[in-house]
Amino acid sequence: MRVNLTKQKAAVREYSAEMAKSFLGGRGFAAKILWDELKPGVDPLSPENRLVFAAGPLTGFALPSSGKLVVAAKSPLTGGYGDGNIGSHVAVQMRKAGYDAIIIEGKAEAPTVLLIQDGATEFLDAKELWGLNTFETEDNLRSIYGPTAGILEIGPAGENLVKFANIVCQKGRGGGRPGMGAVMGSKNLKAVVIIGSGDLPAAYSKDLKELGAETYREILTKPNYTFWKRQGTMMTIEWSQENSVLPTHNFNEGVFEDAEAIGGFSMEKIKSSQRGCPNCNMTCGNVVNDADRKESELDYENVAMLGSNIGVGDLKKVAALNRVADEFGLDTISLGNVIGFAMEASEKKLINEKIPWGGYKAAKALIKDIAYRKGLGEILSEGTHFAAEKFGSGSNSWAMHVKGLEISAYDCHAAPAMALAYGTSPIGAHHKDAWVISWEVKTGRERYSEEKVDKIIEFQRIRGGFFECATVCRLPWIELGFELEWYPKFLHAATGLETSWDELNRIADRVYALIRAFWVREYGKNWSRDLDYPPARWFEQPLTKGALKGAKLDKTKYEVMLNMYYKKRGWDGRGIPTKTTLEKLGLKDVAKQLKKSVRLWE
Numbered sequence: 001m002r003v004n005l006t007k008q009k010a011a012v013r014e015y016s017a018e019m020a021k022s023f024l025g026g027r028g029f030a031a032k033i034l035w036d037e038l039k040p041g042v043d044p045l046s047p048e049n050r051l052v053f054a055a056g057p058l059t060g061f062a063l064p065s066s067g068k069l070v071v072a073a074k075s076p077l078t079g080g081y082g083d084g085n086i087g088s089h090v091a092v093q094m095r096k097a098g099y100d101a102i103i104i105e106g107k108a109e110a111p112t113v114l115l116i117q118d119g120a121t122e123f124l125d126a127k128e129l130w131g132l133n134t135f136e137t138e139d140n141l142r143s144i145y146g147p148t149a150g151i152l153e154i155g156p157a158g159e160n161l162v163k164f165a166n167i168v169c170q171k172g173r174g175g176g177r178p179g180m181g182a183v184m185g186s187k188n189l190k191a192v193v194i195i196g197s198g199d200l201p202a203a204y205s206k207d208l209k210e211l212g213a214e215t216y217r218e219i220l221t222k223p224n225y226t227f228w229k230r231q232g233t234m235m236t237i238e239w240s241q242e243n244s245v246l247p248t249h250n251f252n253e254g255v256f257e258d259a260e261a262i263g264g265f266s267m268e269k270i271k272s273s274q275r276g277c278p279n280c281n282m283t284c285g286n287v288v289n290d291a292d293r294k295e296s297e298l299d300y301e302n303v304a305m306l307g308s309n310i311g312v313g314d315l316k317k318v319a320a321l322n323r324v325a326d327e328f329g330l331d332t333i334s335l336g337n338v339i340g341f342a343m344e345a346s347e348k349k350l351i352n353e354k355i356p357w358g359g360y361k362a363a364k365a366l367i368k369d370i371a372y373r374k375g376l377g378e379i380l381s382e383g384t385h386f387a388a389e390k391f392g393s394g395s396n397s398w399a400m401h402v403k404g405l406e407i408s409a410y411d412c413h414a415a416p417a418m419a420l421a422y423g424t425s426p427i428g429a430h431h432k433d434a435w436v437i438s439w440e441v442k443t444g445r446e447r448y449s450e451e452k453v454d455k456i457i458e459f460q461r462i463r464g465g466f467f468e469c470a471t472v473c474r475l476p477w478i479e480l481g482f483e484l485e486w487y488p489k490f491l492h493a494a495t496g497l498e499t500s501w502d503e504l505n506r507i508a509d510r511v512y513a514l515i516r517a518f519w520v521r522e523y524g525k526n527w528s529r530d531l532d533y534p535p536a537r538w539f540e541q542p543l544t545k546g547a548l549k550g551a552k553l554d555k556t557k558y559e560v561m562l563n564m565y566y567k568k569r570g571w572d573g574r575g576i577p578t579k580t581t582l583e584k585l586g587l588k589d590v591a592k593q594l595k596k597s598v599r600l601w602e
């Protein structure tokens with residue numbers, strides 16, 4: 001479905017079988033749509049940008065953890081391709097309504113709620129909702145449309161075009177780290193409500209039903225299941241501390257003195273309930289009562305970034321900061337980065353504001369100022385990269401981002417493969433495409449090797465390629481060891497197409513090459529391989545605490561691995577896919593266009 005907010009019109013069209021076979025869905029569809037439809041250099045916050053909600057061929061079926069959705073646009077934070085993955089009833093409802101992707105273009109004249117009920121589309125006045133936080137908005141719309149309606153909304157941060165505003169739903173699911181909430185705000189779109197009543201069309205519905213029943217049962221038998229239900233991603237705090245990768249004080253260190261107090265076992269003591277995405281029987285959202293006696297849903301990234309990274313060691317206080325971020329609609333990872341950056345700038349006296357490490361009250365006030373772009377918050381609302389340009393004094397070397405997207409919660413002073421995974425992630429620093437660090441810690445973290453490069457590509461293909469295109473949650477596979485062999489079977493029952501992991505990997509490579517081409521086309525003469533490097537801090541300032549005291553990355557060796565990575569991907573020394581690579585992947589037109597753009601600045 002294509003929705004034009006300026007004209008208040010919607011139209012539906014079928015896409016070709018070729019599109020489905022080449023790009024699968026989700027991220028693949030989003031990347032193809034953004035490449036085809038965006039004029040190079042378009043302002044991400046202009047009506048011309050597209051906001052894409054994309055499901056995949058497995059989304060919404062009664063299959064394990066299939067309630068996931070990709071939200072994508074040209075990112076206002078990075079200027080490149082941006083997306084995120086959100087667990088939401090919208091994923092299920094839009095498929096039930098008959099849509100695999102929704103492309104939103106233009107800008108509504110006044111605040112609007114887009115309501116899609118099967119074939120009918122309405123543009124509702126949202127003046128009363130504008131200014132409300134995401135929880136209030138959710139309550140308001142849910143009281144009208146019911147508990148299983150698909151609802152996505154933005155908070156004040158998205159309305160105020162904060163560059164790392166994300167999209168929120170169900171009071172605790174958040175997605176679209178690279179400013180997808182700001183893109184939604186720029187279109188005056190406060191919320192989307194989708195209700196579908198149809199059946200999802202499956203090629204072999206009986207097989208699909210049987211596969212679903214069998215695999216939901218199988219998940220329950222996995223050895224890690226019980227512990228996963230107890231802690232979910234929160235178990236990672238202890239692991240990160242033990243292995244000196246817990247981001248601490250703006251990624252200065254990898255160990256935090258209060259790690260235990262903010263860890264999974266401490267969380268269990270204050271946990272009140274559990275929430276999750278639709279269609280999932282391993283629900284992992286840990287709900288706790290926070291310092292303000294309100295409910296907050298905790299995940300590892302939220303707690304590490306708003307806890308150890310800014311020096312707050314009281315879990316209830318961390319939970320309160322997390323809940324406030326959800327209410328405003330701010331990405332917690334970027335938020336923890338910009339606050340940590342401001343705390344370090346304050347310590348180094350680059351700014352006048354006093355924001356001490358661990359300063360809970362100061363952090364909470366700053367979050368509000370960021371959401372409303374007030375005082376120092378105005379600068380920080382543009383992200384760490386921008387703030388570093390403003391503060392100067394070499395602060396760029398400790399502005400913890402790649403390509404403008406702030407780093408997620410793994411310190412890489414002693415993890416070269418994870419650093420390269422951040423460097424080469426297709427949206428800027430995010431662990432989602434290649435969370436290689438657990439494997440790296442197990443197999444020899446000090447090495448810089450070809451094996452590591454291979455592992456990163458293997459993960460990028462499965463996680464960033466398959467799971468983001470399919471579009472289903474990757475956690476059954478990662479956390480419980482749910483076998484990958486199931487997925488081609490699911491795809492066959494859902495679509496009728498026989499496929500193999502070799503073929504799925506090829507789709508992943510195609511999507512990666514296309515996204516890389518998008519970045520190069522957007523950046524033009526500002527494109528450089530330097531954009532694939534992690535922040536200078538990890539090369540220059542060794543850890544001063546913990547078992548790995550003294551560790552830092554080696555730049556020359558990182559470069560060797562980066563070159564290997566380019567070679568294996570079929571990209572040139574600047575990190576640009578070669579004509580041969582693009583043509584081999586069936587992207588002949590992309591090769592032609594890219595050649596034209598590159599020629600302009602060469």
Ligand code: PTT
Nearest residue numbers: 084085086087172173174175176177299301331332473474
């Ligand atoms: C994701 C990033 C993550 S990754 C976390 S916690 W994690 C943060 N969550 C936020 C939040 O919450 N509120 C908020 N205001 N900002 C937040 N920013 C951070 O966003 C999430 C789970 C998790 S919890 C992870 S790892 C897995 N991610 C998946 C993925 O990316 N793809 C996929 N196919 N399956 C995944 N399963 C898991 O989903 P982004 P969610 Mg998130 C409150 O969006 O932009 O991709 O960044 O979606 O529904 O909350 O589920 O330790």
Ligand code: SF4
Nearest residue numbers: 276277280283284473
């Ligand atoms: Fe959502 Fe967690 Fe289930 Fe994945 S495992 S679908 S993130 S509730």
